[in-house]
Amino acid sequence: MLEEKNDNLPQADGLNPETETNTIVDAINSTNAEDSETSSINESNHIPMVNYDELSLDELNVELENLIKNEKITAIRDHVEGIKRSFLHKYSELIDEKRKVFLEENPDAFSTDFQYELPAKNQFNSLYNQYRDQRNSHFKSIQDQLKKNLADRNQIITELKELVDNTENYNAALKDIQQLRDRWKSAGAIPKDNYNHVWNNFHFHIERFYDQLHLDREARDMDFKNNLEQKQRIIERASLLINEPDIRKAFRELQTLHRIWKEEIGPVAKEHREEIWQNFSEITKQLHSKRELLQNEIREREENNLAKKKELIAGINEISSKEFNSHNDWQNAIKEIEALRTKFFSTGRVLAEQSEETWAEFKNVTRNFNVLKNNFYKDIKKEQQDNLVKKQALIEQAKSLAESTDYDATTPAMKKIQEDWKHVGHVPRKFSDSLWKEFKQICNSYFDRLHTERNKEMESEMVNFNSKKDYLESLKDFELTGDHKTDLDAIKKHIENWKTLGAVPQTRRHIEGKFNKVLDALFDKLSLSKKEAELVKFNNKIEHLIESNDGRRLQNETVFVQRKIEELQSEIFQLENNVQFISNAKADNPLVKEINKNIDRHRDELNLWKEKLVQLKNINKNDE
Incomplete structure (x- = not known):
């Protein structure tokens, strides 16, 4: 609004009267120039402001979509920014809460492992980008129009200058001058930085014309008289504004009077120019002083x-x-x-x-x-009672597992129960000692049996380790025959033989890596496709995990493969988007060729990972 922009008008303290008046008038001219430029950019905002902090994320999206569809793009800036602030704050709080829950449920995970996709956020991003694109497009069209208007006004000035410089019959030129003035009034807004310079240039040549208009003094004097009367009426109206109680309203009207004085009324006779301008400037100074006092208050x-x-x-x-x-x-x-x-x-x-x-x-x-x-x-009200219920439930879980002989499945469950116990807070003091003693006794009983059993298993697994060590040594003498099927069957036979040798101790599992390196070397020599070799090696890896009954590593492998698929899909999507943004996106474009080649490579890799996922899913189905 005008009164807000005028808050930037200079303070006049310490200036001499002439400088002070010029400074005030310059500020009014500057504000009029800015208003002229931005009149078509910032629409009057009649839309009621909603308390967006009270709305949910989905409700904020609905509000944003309605604004974009039903209101002018120039009238909703404050509303959109308010929605954006509220949405991002609520979204940030939600993500922090989800991350906290994820890390509590996955104590071994890192914060960077957390991923969470919210459809409402994707919708908001799409709507906000739509708003931003429409607003940018609107501003560009406005700037283009301002530049065109500037060119039109400069053309009018050029025609005016040629008319003044090359006219001998000034009386006949009066009609042409009036047409130029009419075109000037309807030429539209221009960039504010050019406003004063362009107007001064136009006004200079208009005054030159009237100063040279001596062939028809009667016509010139009548025009001067008409202009003088109009400016005197402006001064009379301005003098009434001094007593206007609403200073803001008075100053807004004063700005309008200055614009009319400057843009719509022609020059007056030389003998009146200085006097009439001083009268108008003095009233302007008085109004500014009153306004300044109000602004200070x-x-x-x-x-x-x-x-x-x-x-x-x-x-x-x-x-x-x-x-x-x-x-x-x-x-x-x-x-x-x-x-x-x-x-x-x-x-x-x-x-x-x-x-x-x-x-x-x-x-x-x-x-x-x-x-x-x-x-x-x-x-606070339920914390200790809830903790009591949780610990009693953990004791019951531990009791149900304490006599189990399926150690591979039970041990991780017992360890998780112990870990969960640590994370449960205080219980009422009268139950604390008895609960702990009961829980500790159950856990000690189970793990004592586990250690006894594991010592027995260790002896058997060491025998398996020595067998695998010998078998690995014997593979040094194995050579490929050169026949694809014969060699592939032989390698698969070695894999089967290796599996029959059984599991090895945890501390000796490095021997599995050595065997896999030997297989990798053999596959590299074998005339298999990269994809076929990769799948055979992957199948061997999975079967080894099955043999070792390592369900957790199988699950981790499934998660890893799924992530690889998601990453490759995302990269392909991004590359395809990149092609769309290339201005000359023809098939023979070198950059497009390179991107398409990269897309094909990613798709081949994606297909390979999808086949790996199929193998994993088949394993899960068989387990079920």
Whole structure:
């Protein structure tokens, strides 16, 4: 709005009267230039502002979509930015909560392992990009129009100059001059940086014309008289504005009067030019002085309001930083916070440049307090009783597994029970010791049996290790015959023989890696396709995991393969998008060729990983 832009008008203290007046008028001209340029960019915002912080993510998307579909793109900027702030804040809180749950459920995972895709976020990104593209397109068309208008006005100035320089019959040229002035009035807005220079240039040549208009003094004098009367009426109207009680309204009208004076009314006779301008300038100076006093009062009041609101925010923050351990303490704190909030809302406006920051600080400190309060009432009442129930349930789980002889399946479950026990908080003191003694006895009994059994297994597995060591040594003498089928069958036979030798101790599993290296070398020599060799090696790896009954590593392998598929799909999608953004995206374009070649390579790799996933899924089906 005009009154907001005029807040940037200079303060006149310390200037001599002429300089002071010129500074004020220059500021008015500058504001008129800016208003002229931006009149078609910033529409009047009649759309009611919603409290977006109260809406859910999906509701915010609906609100954003409705604004884009039903309102002018230039009228919704503040609303869109408000939706964006609220959406990103809520989304960030949701992601933090999901990440926290993920890390609690996966203690061995890193924060970077967390992935979470929210459809609402994808929808928001799409809608916001749509808004941004439409707004940028609109601004570009406006700038193009401003440049065209500037070219039109410069053309008018050129025609005017030629008319003044080359006309001998000025009386006959009056009609041409009037046509140029009419074209000037309808030429439209131009870039504000060119506004004063272009107008001064036009006005200079108009005055030259009238100064040379001596052949028909009567016509010239009538035009001068008409212009003088119009400017006198402007001065009369401006003088009435001095007594207007609404200073903002008066100053807005003064800006309009300056624009009409400058752009719509021609020159007056030389003997009146200085006097009539001084009269108008003096009224302008008086109005500016009144407005300046009002602005100083408003600014001082807003500065005081800012100080009060900062003090209230600090008070809320101080209360939030305290620890409250009882219901009564929290109730007293809630009453204090509510009193401070009421004072905050009843305090008037603050400085415009501080308004958004102050509101954000207020929302942040009140939100922090509410989070602490909600956490207290959500957790404290049931925390110890819930913990008691959890630990009793863990004891029952441990009892149900304590006599099991399926150690491979039971041991990870028992270890998880122990880990879960550590993460359960305090229970009522009267149950604490008895629960711990019972739980510890059950766990000790199971793991003592486990260690005895594992010692027996270790002896048997060491025998298997020595057998595999000997077998690996014998493979040094194995040579390929050169016949594809014969050699492939022989390699597969070695793989089967290796499997029959059984499992080895955990600390000796490096021998499996050595065997796989030998296989890799043989496959490299074998005339298999890369894909076929890769699948055979992968199948051998999976079968080894099955033989060793390592369900966790099988699951990890499945997750790894799925991630590789997702990564390759994402890379292919990105490469295909890149092709769309190439301006000359023809098939013979070298860059397009390279990208398409890269896409084909990624697709081949994707197919290989998909076949690996099929093998893993078949294993899972067989297990079921």
